[in-house]
Amino acid sequence: MEKAFAEFLDRDAEVERFLKISETQHGFASIFYIRTDGLMSAYHPDFLVATAGKVYIVETKGNDKMNDRNVRQKQTATMEWVRKINSLKPEERMNRVWEYVLLSEDNFYALSANGATITDICNINKVSMSQLTGNLFS
Template sequence: MVRESASLEVSKCVYTRMGWPSRNGGLERAFIHWAQADTQVLAFCKISENRHTFARLRYVKDDGLPAFYSPDFLVRPQARCTWSKPKAKNKHPPQRATEKSKPRWHGVERINNLTEEQRGGPPWHYVLLGEAVG
């Protein structure tokens, strides 16, 4: 369920439309446009923390409290699978520190420890994208 005004019709996803946050969602919107247009991208999907619980990882924050982490997108380029997290360059330092503590690499490592058949093919990678990436 997405708003038409904050979504794009896509053909490389199991969903027919892919949405972005209507407030401050410009970077995610640009990412969806890029993934849809790039010929190297075979498939991609925006992760919903509530609907896609398979992509939710548990971890312990620096303060010892349990938390969850989900990537923003799963992307299937021709030779690998990728978790992607677009981030605006104007994020202030506390958010960057929080980002570093998330188990992004650990989650990809766990997937890559599976057999090729269990993980669905090629190795996985984590990519943190900033606005400057063109």
């Protein structure tokens, strides 16, 4: 799926640039979270994708992993990381709003096959604190 997503990004005219995050080469993208067993761990999302107005932090996931408890822990930590980035001055965050996207295999293939752009896909699959906490006003 990651290869297909990268090829999709390469073809999408809305994408200004993207990066496949490497654990060993992109330390700036290490997000620390508490695993369900109580231990701290580092999480590295799959992609950074820049469009004209946004930077999307995209995690691609197989359908069977979407409801995993550790995936939820990673989402919470990443949403806090994104909140901190968005609190910086615009010039310190590439003059863009940052968003976190959790993209399932089924959603990616269905949306991309039907002509969706990266913006369409990210708007449909972006993670919000309300989703994570179950609180409408988070």
